Each structure stands twice: as C-alpha cells, then as structure tokens.
Amino acid sequence: MTTDAGKKQLDADQDFDITDEMEAKMQARLDGVIKPDDADLEGVPRLEKKNDSKDDSKDDEKNDSKDDEKNDSKDDEKNDSKDDEKNDSKDDEKNDSKDDEDDEKVEYVLPENYFQAMRHVGWEPERIKEKFEEDPEQALKDFKFYHDSQNYITQQTSDLGRTQKAATERATEEAVKKEEKPEFKGVDLKAVEDEFGEDNPAAVAIIKAMNENNKVLYDEVQSLKEVRQQQQGPSDEQKVIWNTIVTHFDSDSMKGFGEFYGKTESGKNWDQSLTGAQLQARMNVIHEADAYHAGMKLQGKDVEFSGALNRAHLVISAPIQETILREQLHGKIRKRSKGITVKSSGRKAVDDTSSKKKDTSEKGFIEKTKQRIKKITGRTPES
Incomplete structure (x- = not known):
C-alpha cells in the first residue's frame, strides 16, 4: 500500500507532469498561430487563420475599392472641372467674339434733316428709301452733300433778303421822320x-x-x-404766316428736336412754355425763314413760307444734328451694318443781325422777341 507520504509525493509529481503537458500544448498552440501552414500536432487543436485572412482580405479589398472609388471620383471631378473650364472658356470666347462683332456693327440712321434736304431737291420718299437701302454708306455721303449744298444756298438767299429788308426798313424810317x-x-x-x-x-x-x-x-x-391803329388785328396774310409757324414747330418732323425748340403746352404762351434758349432757337428759324422768303421774292420767285421755314430749320439746327443723331437715333429708315459715323456739316447757325444789341434780362429778351415776331406775323405769340 502506498503510504500517505507516497500519495503526497505522487500528487506533487502528477501536478508537475500536468504542468509540463499544459506548457507543451500552449507552446504548440503558439506555434500553430505563428506557423499556420505546419501540420497539426498530436493532441493540439490547430488554430485556423483562414477566416481571419479572408476577412482581412475582404477588408483590404473594400478599402482598396473605396480608395479606387475616391481616386476615380477625384479624377472625374478634375476632368469635369477641366471640361467645364474648357466649355466656359469656349463660351467666353464666343461671347467675346459676338461682342466684338456687335461693336463693329453700327446702326445706320437716315437723319431727318438729310431726308428733308433730299425732299427739297425733288426726291420722293420712295426714291430716298431705295437709295439708302441699296448702299447706306454712299447714300449718307451723297445726302450730306445735298444737305450742305442746300444750306449754303439758303444762307446766300437769306443774306440777300436781309440786305433788301434792311434797306426797306431804313427807307421807311426816313419817310416817317420826314412826315x-x-x-x-x-x-x-x-x-x-x-x-x-x-x-x-x-x-x-x-x-x-x-x-x-x-x-x-x-x-x-x-x-x-x-391806339386804334395799334389795336387793329393782323392782316389775313399775317394770320396765315403765324399759323404756318405754329404748325411747323408742332409737326412730327420736329419731335426729334424737342430739347432744341421746346414744346408749347396747351393753353400756354411761348414765353410760359419755353426756355430762353428754346425761344431764341425758334426766333432764329423765323428770322432766317423771313430773310430767305424775302430773298426769293427779290429774285422773282414766290415760295411758300412753310418751305422757307423748313430750309431755315436745316440751317439753324445743323450744329446740333450730330447730337440729335447720336442721342435719339431719330430717322425714318434704319439699317444695321458695319459702317461709319455720320457727322454734321459743322456750320454755325446764322447770327441774327437784328438782335446784336440784346437786353441781358430775361424779361427784356422776351419782350423784344415778341416785338420781332409781331413785326413779321402781325401778332405776338400769345395772341
């Protein structure tokens, strides 16, 4: 029989043996982890790493896929950005090109004064339109020549008329003094x-x-x-002249010159509706027309006072023709094309010789203007 001391020694040895066995198995497990491809050891379960490897592989694939997608997305964005930049650049170039083309294009406009000048030489509106549409550039040159020529003739005739009227007025004044x-x-x-x-x-x-x-x-x-003589109304001829003057400044052909001649309001007189400059501009036209009318009579040619007003308007408004054309582009016929800039004749308005000594006050100017109108038409603007 085994004594108690022997049992204790056996238990101690057994515990030692178990401990060695456990260490051996643990070592085997560790070896299996480190070397997963080695053969299974007896009594030691192999630690499989395949699933972990697969999971790691899948994770790597996913990460790689995500990275690829991100890179692809970045590349696509870069490409799209480049494409957009190219398209924007092309669009800008096209727009710039269109703008350049538009800048090169100038709208041809037949000035109202040129149209009226051609009417004075006998051209019908249809003929003027055909000539302008056929070759705008050349037409404007020709029309400008006629316009300037007509203004020169008008000024020469007006000078002749002014001389004749001045001589008549001097003779009348001398006769009145002798009486x-x-x-x-x-x-x-x-x-x-x-x-x-x-x-x-x-x-x-x-x-x-x-x-x-x-x-x-x-x-x-x-x-x-x-007093009775002064209160006598204007003659029939003077009434016709005054109505012609009013009609002239209210006509459609004068709408483009509204800032220059002004516009009379209903129920108001000229001195109430017009500025001093506008009233002066109208008086310049009236005196130029009166002088031209007298000059034509001196040559044995009787012309309508309306025609004299139209010719006078062309002369007086010549210095501002370029401004009217530029600001309002006013005309009966328009045509777009590459072209030129129409310039005025550059002539100065005819000075009114009868108003060299002017009253500097506004009131005095208006009163003198009324008297000058009355001298021609037999009535003041408000009557």
Whole structure:
C-alpha cells in the first residue's frame, strides 16, 4: 500500500507532469498561430487563420475599392472641372467674339434733316428709301452733300433778303421822320388881343380858355387814333404766316428736336412754355425763314413760307444734328451694318443781325422777341 507520504509525493509529481503537458500544448498552440501552414500536432487543436485572412482580405479589398472609388471620383471631378473650364472658356470666347462683332456693327440712321434736304431737291420718299437701302454708306455721303449744298444756298438767299429788308426798313424810317405830324391850330390869340384887348379884355380871356380846351380835346383825339391803329388785328396774310409757324414747330418732323425748340403746352404762351434758349432757337428759324422768303421774292420767285421755314430749320439746327443723331437715333429708315459715323456739316447757325444789341434780362429778351415776331406775323405769340 502506498503510504500517505507516497500519495503526497505522487500528487506533487502528477501536478508537475500536468504542468509540463499544459506548457507543451500552449507552446504548440503558439506555434500553430505563428506557423499556420505546419501540420497539426498530436493532441493540439490547430488554430485556423483562414477566416481571419479572408476577412482581412475582404477588408483590404473594400478599402482598396473605396480608395479606387475616391481616386476615380477625384479624377472625374478634375476632368469635369477641366471640361467645364474648357466649355466656359469656349463660351467666353464666343461671347467675346459676338461682342466684338456687335461693336463693329453700327446702326445706320437716315437723319431727318438729310431726308428733308433730299425732299427739297425733288426726291420722293420712295426714291430716298431705295437709295439708302441699296448702299447706306454712299447714300449718307451723297445726302450730306445735298444737305450742305442746300444750306449754303439758303444762307446766300437769306443774306440777300436781309440786305433788301434792311434797306426797306431804313427807307421807311426816313419817310416817317420826314412826315410832319398834324399839329393843333387854334385861334390866333395875338390878333385877338390886338383887336379886343383894350376894349374887351373879358372876351379875350374867354377866347383863350376855349382855345386851350380845344387843344386838349385835339390831343385826346389824336391819342385815340394811335391806339386804334395799334389795336387793329393782323392782316389775313399775317394770320396765315403765324399759323404756318405754329404748325411747323408742332409737326412730327420736329419731335426729334424737342430739347432744341421746346414744346408749347396747351393753353400756354411761348414765353410760359419755353426756355430762353428754346425761344431764341425758334426766333432764329423765323428770322432766317423771313430773310430767305424775302430773298426769293427779290429774285422773282414766290415760295411758300412753310418751305422757307423748313430750309431755315436745316440751317439753324445743323450744329446740333450730330447730337440729335447720336442721342435719339431719330430717322425714318434704319439699317444695321458695319459702317461709319455720320457727322454734321459743322456750320454755325446764322447770327441774327437784328438782335446784336440784346437786353441781358430775361424779361427784356422776351419782350423784344415778341416785338420781332409781331413785326413779321402781325401778332405776338400769345395772341
């Protein structure tokens, strides 16, 4: 039999053996982990790493796939960005090209004054339109030549008319000065005194008083005659001229010159509706037309006052023709093409010789203007 001491020794040895066995198995497991491809050891379960390897592989594949997708996405974005930049660049180039083309294109406009000038030389509107549409550039050159030529003729004729009118006015003034105004012829008081003074002084005093009263009555009658003459209305010819003037400035052809000539409001006079410059511009046209009309009569040619106004307008408005064309592009016919810039003739408006000495005040200017209009038309603007 085994004694108690022997059992204790056996238990100690057994525990030692178990401990060695466990260490051996643990070592085998570790070896299996480190060397998964080695053969299984007896009594040691092999630690499989295949699943872990597969999982790792899958994770790697997923990560690689994600990286590829990210890289592809970045590449696509870069490519798209480059494509967009190229497209934008092309669009910008196209737009710039279109803008350049638009800049090179200038709209041809037939100025109203050129149109009227061609009408003065006898061209019908249809002929003017055909000529302009056929070759705008050449047409504008030709029309400008006619316009400037017509203005030159108008100015020469007006100068002739002004000279003739000035001579007529001087002759009229001299005739008026020579004409003696009728004076009051009363009783010869000296003769009355010589005859009755000493014998009948009362009668002499009565005669003197009656003579003075008669002189007062005579002066009053003469004043009434002058007022009556001044209050006489304009003649039929003057009425026609005034209506022609009003119609001219209110016509459609003058709409493009609204800032230059102004516009009269309904129920208001010229001096109430127009500025001083606008009133002066209208007066320049009227005086130029009157001078041209007189010049044509001196040559034995009778022209309508409306035609004289149209010609005068072409002369007076010539300096601002370029401004009117540029700001309003006003004309009856328009055509787009590459082209030129239309310039005015550059002539200065004819100075009004009758108004060299002007009242500097606005009120004085308006009053003088009214008198000048009345001299031509027989009426003031408000009548």
